[in-house]
Amino acid sequence: MPVHGAQAQHAKPWQMLSAMGDATPWREVVDEYTGDAHHFHERHYNEFVTFLPYVQRFLYGEGQGTGGGQARGSPMRVFRRHDVRAVRAVLRPGEPPITLDVVHVDLYFFLDLDLVLLNVEVATDNLALAQAQELLYRFGRGYPPGWDAEGQAQHCLHQAQWLDAQGQVLAESDAAQRELFLDHVARHRAPRIAAHWDWLLQPLVSDHSETPGALRYRQIEYYRMPLLGFLAVDDPQTLERSDFIRLGLVTGSGSADGALPFAEDHLRDFEQRYCYDRFWGHGGAAPHTRYLCTGHSLVVLGDARSSFFACRDRGVLAQFRHQHFLLFLIAHFQKAALLMFSDRLAETLRNLDISDPASVRIFKRSIRSSFAGFLRFTHRYWFHEVSEQAQTRALFAKCAQHLGLDPLYAEVKERIADMNNYLEADSLRRQANTVVRLTVVTIFGLIGTITTGFLGMNLMAEAEASMARRVVIFALVFLVTTALTVYTMVKSKRLSDFLDVLSEERVGSWHKFKAFVAIWVRQSD
Numbered sequence: 001m002p003v004h005g006a007q008a009q010h011a012k013p014w015q016m017l018s019a020m021g022d023a024t025p026w027r028e029v030v031d032e033y034t035g036d037a038h039h040f041h042e043r044h045y046n047e048f049v050t051f052l053p054y055v056q057r058f059l060y061g062e063g064q065g066t067g068g069g070q071a072r073g074s075p076m077r078v079f080r081r082h083d084v085r086a087v088r089a090v091l092r093p094g095e096p097p098i099t100l101d102v103v104h105v106d107l108y109f110f111l112d113l114d115l116v117l118l119n120v121e122v123a124t125d126n127l128a129l130a131q132a133q134e135l136l137y138r139f140g141r142g143y144p145p146g147w148d149a150e151g152q153a154q155h156c157l158h159q160a161q162w163l164d165a166q167g168q169v170l171a172e173s174d175a176a177q178r179e180l181f182l183d184h185v186a187r188h189r190a191p192r193i194a195a196h197w198d199w200l201l202q203p204l205v206s207d208h209s210e211t212p213g214a215l216r217y218r219q220i221e222y223y224r225m226p227l228l229g230f231l232a233v234d235d236p237q238t239l240e241r242s243d244f245i246r247l248g249l250v251t252g253s254g255s256a257d258g259a260l261p262f263a264e265d266h267l268r269d270f271e272q273r274y275c276y277d278r279f280w281g282h283g284g285a286a287p288h289t290r291y292l293c294t295g296h297s298l299v300v301l302g303d304a305r306s307s308f309f310a311c312r313d314r315g316v317l318a319q320f321r322h323q324h325f326l327l328f329l330i331a332h333f334q335k336a337a338l339l340m341f342s343d344r345l346a347e348t349l350r351n352l353d354i355s356d357p358a359s360v361r362i363f364k365r366s367i368r369s370s371f372a373g374f375l376r377f378t379h380r381y382w383f384h385e386v387s388e389q390a391q392t393r394a395l396f397a398k399c400a401q402h403l404g405l406d407p408l409y410a411e412v413k414e415r416i417a418d419m420n421n422y423l424e425a426d427s428l429r430r431q432a433n434t435v436v437r438l439t440v441v442t443i444f445g446l447i448g449t450i451t452t453g454f455l456g457m458n459l460m461a462e463a464e465a466s467m468a469r470r471v472v473i474f475a476l477v478f479l480v481t482t483a484l485t486v487y488t489m490v491k492s493k494r495l496s497d498f499l500d501v502l503s504e505e506r507v508g509s510w511h512k513f514k515a516f517v518a519i520w521v522r523q524s525d
Helices: 013-019 042-050 053-060 129-138 178-188 195-201 241-248 270-274 316-350 357-381 390-403 405-456 467-490 492-503 509-517
Strands: 076-080 086-090 098-110 113-123 159-163 169-172 227-233 290-293 297-303
Touching: 013 076, 013 098, 042 316, 053 316, 098 129, 098 316, 113 195, 113 316, 113 357, 129 227, 129 241, 159 195, 169 195, 227 316, 241 270, 241 290, 241 297, 290 390, 297 316, 316 357, 316 390, 316 405, 357 405, 390 405
Parallel strands: 227 297
Antiparallel strands: 076 098, 086 098, 086 159, 098 113, 159 169, 290 297
């Protein structure tokens, strides 16, 4: 949200976050591309060369050239906190907790866009398939969608606790406290972020929260967070079709009889629409690897017995944590940015009061700023292809297609263009009115000019008068001329109408006389 007060001047959100210093656990990441070259590994090189040059500049910036050109950093700023080391999750009431290691907790900011994405990476081993399906389904929920008859939150974790390195609880969820969420929506007409996510984002606070804070945000996407999942299973060939459907569509675990989560007709083209099966076979370094992409999710599943599949330096796991994560991030960043532009347009229109000149000026500045920001977004961040590698290109295309990026871009572009065209049309209308008024003043001023200047004659021979007398006469003439000009400007609209009627040959003298009288007499509607 826009920053108000003394901090607002030239302040970017990440700059304000960085300036807080020890008051916040977030620290800007000096990555392998800008930091010590000793930490730059082969997996980082493989990640870099996967993407096309313009995507590389977006992700990594540009280094200093041999010609001495200045190095430019990435337009993407990443902040990370290191105090959260694990999360203890309880899937349902009465079930034992599952402890997940927290690998990364990051905030991604972007140049020219007031947009922030939260990234949380967790990992664990030795899960049952049903547990993995439920974790994927329940973990990334910003707040509960509802409660059952017993008051238990539905579709989200029964309990979630962030833990530090010593296993101490830093924050925990409050999804079961139904009245807190109901009261917040009733009072603010906005959802209440669950306590454990709210704590994780601090010092960023919800704009509708009563908690003080300069960095305030509003939710721009669905409360169910986009997710990537990497699953190494004992034998992928033993999985049933219903298991892949539940993993791909992230529907949670099912019954033991392998029933489908939805109707067969609805799932008839599941493999064609959502599965990338280039490596779903017996051959290759990582046999029986399947990619499930729905836009909302990207799940990679393969054989745990394959060393290449689980290799974090050169294998599929390395690709998942680097290339696949970034292509998924780019797709969702593009969607979030387009939704943000649409939201800003709606907010600008909501605040417009056409009877208030100050509101109209603010509206025009906001629309022009949105138009300029959208142009920068288009040329800096909008691209259809991110890689020439077949796998990366195909997965990004699936993400973009399922997220509906092209139709959304066309819709937002049309809305912003309509707003900008309206401003241009309004500006041309005002200019036309000004020209008409100046033309009227010129026409009626021309009568006096020609009359008094005919053959250069002077109505009053005061050339030999004293300086004081000439100054007085000049001042009087100046005041009278100014008054007549202002009066002509005031009546210029009616005078223009009179001139239009006067120039019309098909209008009779009586109508022309009435048009002349209408200059001073207001006609009733």
